[in-house]
Amino acid sequence: MSSILNSIAKMRYKTKAVFSGVTDVVVVDQGEEKYASTPFNVKFGKLKFLNAGEELVIETLNIKEKSTIKQMSLIKLVIFINGEKRDDIQFYLDDDQIGHFAYDQKADIEELKQKYLEQTKQNMNLQQQQESKLIPQNKFLVLSRVPTSKTIQSLKLKHGLNTITYEVECKRLGLQHIECQLFMIKQNQKIFISDIDGTITKSPTKGMILSTFGRDYTQDHICEFYNRLTQRNYLILYMSARSMVQYESTKEYLLRQQQQGIQLPPGPLFLSPQELLEAFTIEVIKKQTDILKSQMLNDLVFTIGVTGTIQGGMGDRLNDIQAYKMANIEYERILLINKKGEIVRVNNEMKEEKFTIKEIIQKMDQIF
Template sequence: MNYVGQLAGQVFVQVKELYRGLNPATLSGCIDVIVVRQPDGTLQCSPFHVRFGKMGVLRSREKVVDIEINGEPVSLQMKLGENGEAFFVKETENTLEGIPSYLATSPIVSQGVELMEAQLGKGMSRLSDPASLSVQTLSSQQTIGGGGGGMMMKKRRKRRKKARESRGGRMKEESSSSDEDHRLSNQGSESCNAEPLLTPGSVCYRKTLRLTPEQLASLQLKVGPNEVVFSVTTQYQGTCRCQGTIYLWSWDDKIIISDIDGTITRSDTLGHILPTLGKDWTHQGIARLYHRVSQNGYKFMYCSARAIGMADMTRGYLHWVNERGTMLPIGPVLLSPSSLFSALHREVIEKKPERFKIQCLTDVKQLFYPNTEPFYAAFGNRATDVYSYKEVGVPLNRIFTVNPKGELIQEHAKTNISSYGGLCEVVDHVFPLLIRGHVSDVSCPDTFSQFTYWREQLPQVHIPDQVHIPDQVHIKIGEVK
């Protein structure tokens, strides 16, 4: 009976470990990245949010993500965590404060293999002698992080673990972290009775979602949109890809913020459903207005509290909007990096998307320093949108909200009700043409604008060279009764 209980316990532990190894994310997607060129020529970027779901990568832990930009592979790689999220690995020196457990990680597998081969090439003779496996060798492997050179250590730890379980010892599960190799290396050090090996000055690895200016410069981005593809290759599911765009802007560009649900679509809830069924649920005149504003030199940024798993569907909808041949201007799509159900609950049920939008827009605003006011205008559909835009410095007279009827309201003068079509008629006054370095950049010169064509010409008045002015002009007040 005791044997049956032990067997059931072992099966339960193995099934639980297998379930914990599965990817909890369902949908794959990535958020567009904004890279801003600073006045000194350096580059700053927004976070790289990439997530692979179980439909593409069932077991996401320790997978390597390859990156292609504009069809060319780059030297940078990302790593997948246990929740399907991708991150860069940054090498740092360990300090006395240490690195938080949720940020600690191990190097990418290819780096660990190279380090292992280098160590094996230096001392093959030491491997034949069991006594040569000292604590120093174990400490070096743990400091590296066990990326690819710890396979033998893993097998030995598994054998020790099975031996302890066969003797009836019930092992307690340690708290899970984002890196399985880091946890296994800690267990191995405890079994060998070794001292803590991460001393100040040793090499550590931590997660990061941003690239350094030097790494961004190595990507050789062009001004404007740059297509990026993140791919993961697995043994049984093949290659899974996530496509996005990296936008290279300048620090002095003027940005127009636009919400999606309820602003481009007619309502929040139906805006998620009807476009997927092929139903046009878009406000009339918005594509023509946005197109005219972009022609005057403004950049568009689409911000929504939708989940990252809806990134491909959201981009597809924005590209699908077509108003008599006029399409929406291209721009980065910034979504919430959270899961689908939490994003829908926050957006539709709680109706509190401002928590995400304020944080997201503040992060983007800091990229344009020393330009403290990069956001020129913003479009939304709720009071929460107005609050978010005010928090990031958008002037109140350039915040516009639209209701399901298509009525456009300017927050500075709420009694002035217009529409997207009405605002398009005075677009050159509300969104004046930006000064550019070259006249050839202007797609629609003032000579051929509607205002110049339809306005009445001023009469020509002949002014003589010499005008006779009377010597005295007598004005008597009170004569006119």
């Protein structure tokens, strides 16, 4: 184990120097030209950039903690939506090189603060008092990883799969870019949440490590099961406590999985915003994945509303069940799987039932 941790620690150093991370985005079309989205999570490694911006007074809206107001210099990112360059989208890296949308118009700021107030239930009075003392009005911006409805509408997204590319110029490495996917869905879209390590793979530890080296450690019949769900109009949302630094390798792993000519269906990938070593510690050592997954699920529930559209989930730990219950998934549609491919579910009489994936497939009409 010590040799593994040493290797991860070295990778973390490289991550800070070079590597970057990103997660997919879900946008919900709420009708009547109103839209909501999960956070646009993107972070570039500790790089030196060209054209550092003017130092401004910035308020950064945070979900889990109080918003912060401080002076910082921002780096402009260029965004491409479905291959089209969008210079009109104001998207910047902060001092920690995390991406945010930037707003200076009162109506936009009020909309964003209302969203965060609803989600965090925090009292904004103290922050408003701070603003009146700190803000030179002509140089004040509010940063948010969640865009306004108007911004989403301006992206000219198509329903289904879209691509986002973030681009920035660095002094030594030249042009750097990260690409991810954006899924635009309707308000009533049914969603099935799937863990990856220990659920699609047979073991959380071996699955996380062996997949890096191209070793197959996948649950039998998992591709058929998830494709049967998509035939019933479910969107599979893949969720893991892996660091978003591992986005590209995780996405490639999901794309590689094929059983009897059937691939895993496409779907958004949500990863932890933590750095590589922190994510590895939480996932493998502390086994506290429910904390990270609950936050990701909270973002999703807040985006689509508590409408019951998250209608199923599968994981390999009791922590996963706890996280899925927070998303209001019914017990009988929460599946707990072990490395042997055995699934446990609680039926509507609150009694445990055991199945194989093959048997679950045969009971699709009854369960889903």
